[in-house]
Amino acid sequence: MKYLDEYRDVHIARALSARIRARAAHPWVLMEICGGQTHTIMRYGLEELLPAEVELVHGPGCPVCVAPLEIIDTAIEIASRPGVIFVSYGDMLRVPGSDSDLFRVKAAGGDVRIVYSPMDAVKIAQDNPDRQVVFFGVGFETTAPANAMAVWHARRAGVGNFSMLASHVLVPPAIRMILRSPVNRVQGFIAPGHVCSVMGFQEYEALAEEFRVPIVVGGFEPVDVLEAIAMLVDQLEQGEARVENQYVRSVTRTGNTAAQKLMAEVFEVADRPWRGIGPIPASGYRLREEYAAFDAERVFGVSDKHVAEPAECISAQVLQGLKKPVDCGVFGTGCTPERPMGAPMVSSEGVCAAYYAYRRHDGV
Amino acid sequence: MCLAIPGKILEAEDVGVSRIAKVQFGGVYRQVYLDLVPEAQPGDYVLVHVGFAISRIEEDEARRTFDLLRQMEEAQQEAEQGA
Numbered sequence: 001m002k003y004l005d006e007y008r009d010v011h012i013a014r015a016l017s018a019r020i021r022a023r024a025a026h027p028w029v030l031m032e033i034c035g036g037q038t039h040t041i042m043r044y045g046l047e048e049l050l051p052a053e054v055e056l057v058h059g060p061g062c063p064v065c066v067a068p069l070e071i072i073d074t075a076i077e078i079a080s081r082p083g084v085i086f087v088s089y090g091d092m093l094r095v096p097g098s099d100s101d102l103f104r105v106k107a108a109g110g111d112v113r114i115v116y117s118p119m120d121a122v123k124i125a126q127d128n129p130d131r132q133v134v135f136f137g138v139g140f141e142t143t144a145p146a147n148a149m150a151v152w153h154a155r156r157a158g159v160g161n162f163s164m165l166a167s168h169v170l171v172p173p174a175i176r177m178i179l180r181s182p183v184n185r186v187q188g189f190i191a192p193g194h195v196c197s198v199m200g201f202q203e204y205e206a207l208a209e210e211f212r213v214p215i216v217v218g219g220f221e222p223v224d225v226l227e228a229i230a231m232l233v234d235q236l237e238q239g240e241a242r243v244e245n246q247y248v249r250s251v252t253r254t255g256n257t258a259a260q261k262l263m264a265e266v267f268e269v270a271d272r273p274w275r276g277i278g279p280i281p282a283s284g285y286r287l288r289e290e291y292a293a294f295d296a297e298r299v300f301g302v303s304d305k306h307v308a309e310p311a312e313c314i315s316a317q318v319l320q321g322l323k324k325p326v327d328c329g330v331f332g333t334g335c336t337p338e339r340p341m342g343a344p345m346v347s348s349e350g351v352c353a354a355y356y357a358y359r360r361h362d363g364v
Numbered sequence: 365m366c367l368a369i370p371g372k373i374l375e376a377e378d379v380g381v382s383r384i385a386k387v388q389f390g391g392v393y394r395q396v397y398l399d400l401v402p403e404a405q406p407g408d409y410v411l412v413h414v415g416f417a418i419s420r421i422e423e424d425e426a427r428r429t430f431d432l433l434r435q436m437e438e439a440q441q442e443a444e445q446g447a
Contacts, residue, residue, distance in 0.1 A: 001390045003370040003409060003421060012433050015440035036366050063365050089414070091365065117415025119397065142366040145400055146416040156381065194366045197411060197419040220367075223433065249426035250368075250411050250419045259400045259418065349365060 003249065007221030008044075016226040017049035024053040024233050029185045031178070031321050033171055034192035035062030035349030036220050042358040044222040054233060057185065057321030058354075060174050060277060061192055063139045063167070064091045064347035066319070068273040069307040071167045072097035078134055078165065078300050079105045079112050085128060087121040088136040090114040095346050096339075098307050118150035118164075125154065125162035134296045137164040142194040144168050144285060145259035148266035151287065151294045165296040166287055169272055171195050172203045173283035178320050179211045186321050188232040190218040190225065193247035200255025205243045212241045219247040266291055276315030276343035313342035318351060325352040332356060368413040370421060371396070373406050387412060 032038055038058045041047060047056055060066055076097050079086035086102070093102040093112065106112035111131075115121055118135055125133035137147040147164065154162040171192060178184055191204050196217045204215045214235035218228030228246040235242060245251055263285070272284030287295040297303040312330045317323040325331050325344065335341035337353050344350035348357070369389055376385040376398055383398040387410065394412070398404050401417045410417035 001370065002372075003426065006430060009437075011441075012437045015437040016433075018440055019436065034366055061366070089365070117397075119415055138365075140366055142368065142413055142418065145418065146414045149397070149399055149416065153382075192366060194368045194411070194413065194418065197368070227433070248429050249421050249423075252422075256400060256419055258402060262400070347365065 004221060007219065007223040009223060012223050013049065013226055016223065016230050020054060020226070020230050020233055021051045023230070023237055024051050025237060027053050027055070028187050028233060028236050029055045029057060029321070030188045030190065030229060030232055031057045031059045031186040032190040032218070032225070033059035033061040033175065034190075034195070034220075035065070035347065035351070036194070037061075037190060037192070037218065037225055038351050038354050039349050040220055040222055040225050042354040045358075046222060046225060049226065050229070054229065057324075058318075058351040059178070059189075059321065060274065060319035061140065061171065062344070062347050062349040063143070063169055064095060065343040065350040066169060066274040066276065067092070067095065067138055067167045068275045069097055069309060070273065071165065072101070073307060074297065074302050075102060075136055075165055076100050076105055077302060078296060079110050080108075081300075083131055085111045085113060085124060085131050085133045086136070087113050087115050087124055087133060089138060091347050092136055092138055094340075118147050119153065122150050122154050122157075122159060122162055125159045126157070129161060131161060132299075133162050134300075135162070135164045137166045137168065140169055140171060140192070140195050141199045142192075142197070144263050144267065145198055145256070148263050151266050151291055152262060154294060155291065160293070163294050163296040163299045164287065166267075166285065168267065168285035169274065170269070170283050170285070172207060173280050174274070174277075175204075175207055177277070177280050179207070179213060181320060183322060184320070186213075188213060188236055189215045190228045190232070191215050191243075193217055193219045193224070193251055196247070196251045196255065198256050198259045200253050201243050201245065201251065202253060208241050208243050214241045215243045217243070217245045217247050217251050219250070276309065276313070276319050278316070310341050315342035315344050315352070318344055325355040328352070366413070368411040368418060370409050371412050373398075373404060373408050373410060375406055376404075385417070387417075
């Protein structure tokens with residue numbers, strides 16, 4: 001397919017690898033934020049193409065993984081109520097709450113449905129006017145506009161039996177949290193290309209300047225990720241700390257202004273807890289007061305839970321690039337994709353799940 | 365989760381307040397909302413995420429930057445053959 005296949009070209013990947021090897025004279029620790037990029041790195045074995053000087057650590061960019069236990073428990077509670085149709089993206093169903101998951105609710109007779117698009121959930125509400133239809137609106141800035149659009153359409157069309165359980169998170173506050181840590185190791189970031197397709201990269205310019213850290217907006221194919229790494233190494237070796245855009249075929253500095261306008265209409269910035277990390281100030285979206293009638297937490301009177309996470313799990317350090325999944329005592333034993341304990345094992349894009357899928361024969 | 369796939373807009377029509385396109389991904393076709401990329405036209409490539417186009421692919425930029433990658437690769441091969 002055009003715009004995919006050519007970015008998997010092995011000859012270009014090898015040439016980029018040679019360029020990185022030629023330029024990397026000092027040890028550098030780089031982080032890709034997005035779980036999609038982590039997946040590409042693992043699937044194509046890109047770390048094998050890098051010199052010993054370049055270490056990749058993997059960031060918290062998987063919205064499924066970082067959705068807090070509290071919101072999963074709330075989803076399970078709402079989905080278990082009689083008369084409710086609970087609608088979700090497929091990857092949320094396996095995510096464990098405190099003691100169940102949405103698949104088990106479905107198995108026990110709950111009406112839990114998987115959709116491809118949030119607009120499908122609005123359609124289900126229109127087709128079932130006597131039922132309450134709740135959509136689990138999870139995502140980073142990439143997905144937030146589509147979720148916002150579903151709520152906007154429902155309000156405009158007067159679909160009163162539709163609401164959204166919102167769990168939206170934002171990338172720049174997570175980068176800030178990592179950089180502010182006294183034990184931070186990350187010296188350069190690959191910023192997520194699809195988040196930046198929506199948001200542009202002006203927020204990242206402020207981060208690059210404040211923390212003197214180079215940031216390259218990168219795409220998702222192997223050539224994209226390797227080129228972003230090459231650009232970061234070039235900057236680091238030259239002592240620079242700028243934002244550069246590798247993913248120019250989709251990302252502009254200002255991003256998608258139509259999407260930003262819609263999100264500002266429907267959402268407002270709020271503090272949010274991140275699974276495995278804890279609360280991060282101003283790191284997510286909630287529905288504005290004007291859309292309260294479409295906010296499932298208010299419609300169903302559920303919110304403000306607090307649930308403790310398993311003590312054995314080291315995902316907080318993993319998601320901040322301080323430890324690798326294989327450093328964890330329960331990795332692959334007490335915690336597997338079938339029975340995940342911590343956030344990064346939950347979704348296939350989580351870093352622990354990616355390590356488990358692609359490196360479990362390395363004797364780990 | 366943030367996966368977005370490039371596809372080509374074949375046709376688009378207004379449906380209520382939205383514009384909905386038929387988009388081709390290799391041999392697969394899907395209905396895609398164009399609400400977030402009002403400037404997109406048939407023939408354009410868009411990146412599609414959960415049923416919405418989130419950006420229009422800049423074909424000129426894509427070609428220009430990919431040509432640079434090709435040139436780098438060719439220079440690399442020549443250097444290896446010369447060595």
